[in-house]
Amino acid sequence: MTAPAVQPRAFSRRSALFGGLCLCCMPNLGRAAESFAMEEVGPGIFIRKGLIADATAENADAIANIGFIIGKNGVLVTESGGSLADGAWLRAEILKRTQKPITHVVLSHVHPDHAFGAGAFVEDKPVFIGHAKLTEALAARGEFYRKRLIDLLGEERTGPVVYPTMTVADTAEVDLGDRRLTFTAHGPAHTTSDLSMIESGSGLLFPADLLFVNRIPSLDGSLKGWLKEAERLKSMGPHRAVPGHGSVAVDLAPALADLIGYLTALRDGTRAAIAKDVPIEKAVDSVARDQRDKWVLFDTYNGRNVTVAYQELEWE
Amino acid sequence: MMLRIGQTLSSLALGLALATTALPPAAWAAGASDTDQERAARWQEIAKSIFGDRQIAPTDSLVKIDAPARALDAALVPITLTMPNDGQIKAVSLIIDDNPAPYAAKFEFGPAADPTELKLRVRVNNYTDMHAVVETQDGKLYEAKQFVKASGGCSAPMGMSDEEAMKGMGDMRMKFAETGAGKPVEATLMVRHPNFSGMQMNQVTRDFTPARYIDKLTVSAGDQTVFTLTGDISISSNPVINFAFKPDGKPIQVAASDNQGGHWQHSFTPPSPTN
Secondary structure: OOOOOOOOHHHHHHHOOOOOOOOOHHHOOOHHHHHHHHHEEEEEEEEOOOOOOOOOOOOOEEEEEEEEOOOOEEEEEEEOOOHHHHHHHHHHHHHHHHHEEEEEEEEEOOOHHHHHHHHHHHHOOEEEEEEOHHHHHHHHHHHHHOOOOOHHOOOHHHOOOOOOOOEEEEEEEEEEEOOEEEEOOOOOOOOOOOOEEOOOOOOEEEEEEEOOOOOOOOOOHHHOOOHHHHHHHHOOOOEEEEEEOOOEEEEHHHHHHHHHHHHHHHHHHHHHHHOOOHHHHHHHHHHOOOHHOOEHHHHHHHHHHHHHHHHHHHHO | OOOOOOHHOOOOOOOOOOOHHHOOOOOOOOOOOHHHHHHHHHHHHHHHHHOOOOOOEEEOOEEEEOOOOOOOOOOOOEEEOOOOOOOOOOEEEEEEEOOOEEEEEEEEEEEEEEEEEEEEOOOOOOOOOEEEEEEEEOOEEEEEEEEEEEEOOOOOOOOHHHHOOOOOOOOOOEEEEOOOOOOOOOEEEEEEOOOOOOOOOOOOOOOOOEOOOOOEEEEEEOOOOEEEEEEEOOOOOOOOOEEEEEEOOOEEEEEEEEEEEEEEEEEEEOOOOOO
């Protein structure tokens, strides 16, 4: 109901190239969203599971786990969505459940599938919370991502680049009246702007994309840094977490073990390739192959992860 | 030089780390639908602007390009150039036809060179033909071609601030592969340099980070030149070049300069040949 109507461009020739799918039969987000359900993972904490897929014109980049927390004094959006359309869908889900004002929106990191839903909340004038390095990262990439999304979704469904109004350099706390959110700004890991959050009522950890479940992690910050921050997450206390992708809530220890397993295979395999003078174009096909059966979209992302890891580790 | 501005601007939006951002590759990338005739005509125009009216004959033995058919990362496309080591190759040029500055690199070989295999990493902005043109000692030109699918490599922002990207600028490392006595030595040269393309935008200042790239790099073995590289914005940030040279026991000297007056020199000691 709130998702804008399908733009004419959704049926243009370029869209028709997507996987040879017949787009005439594909629903737009408004209808697709009906199959999305908000799951209540803790008291007043609602999460939608993102699709384990890449952004397309049809899915409006609704590929991340997004949701909200209804507190005594207001609503905090844990992740806003991958586009204005996705954010508008989430906002409608909030309005179905509460009349409380939307006071906070978290921008967990720079990537578009987590950042572009924020545009749907601008009218609520919330505090947009982000990592201290997020402003800089959005400055460098935001417009680039936006144009890329516009090509896919059209301008109306993409929305603006939204910058944080409250930045976190180390830790910070937000009080919703009956519960508190404790934020931690992480060092370069998945990206250079990863922000995690712990909710005091449920004890749930929201690591955003520091934790991938089921979907292959994508590396865009620092491999060594990510392994370090993954260890840090372990020591933060919570036993349950809401990952950035995959199931809406998981036991933290085994999920982190899987993530660390992949990142370690990536690190050790890439280091070994560099030590043996295996060039980057060969390493992309050989490193971390034993992880292939454990992750969805492995073939799409692993080679790219090796490319990023190689550039970091070759300077060791 | 033909710039094809319209196409270049329309491609600014595409690409960057597509895999890490969960946006799929742009199948409609600028240049994707050009016909072979259009590509050939473009190459004619570029070749003329670089080599004038000199004839360029096709070859499949004097130079070969290996590049991924579809790039995993448009800002870092690994290229291998293979050439015979019989003293007849004087220079090789790499041209990425549809890049905003197509002339990516020229390597002029000196007496200490073994041009058998040369690797470098480049940015690719569009679906494009890539040409390697070798010049032989008798002054003749020969070309080989490879088509590459990639987009946005030149405009892709780096994952860090300009300041961060410039940290350690001019640092260099060299790795040497093990080798037998009297054999050419394979080496990998790594240079810390952002190689800003001039097409990466900072949204806060609404400015493009000015182009700053390695424009000249000379590698020598003792007094003898291995190669001199003339570079441009198409070379990836933190350039890495694999090459081979004929050792004479003296240190390897590297001198690099960029288009903004930066100048760096380093010396490396190759391992003693094992008998």
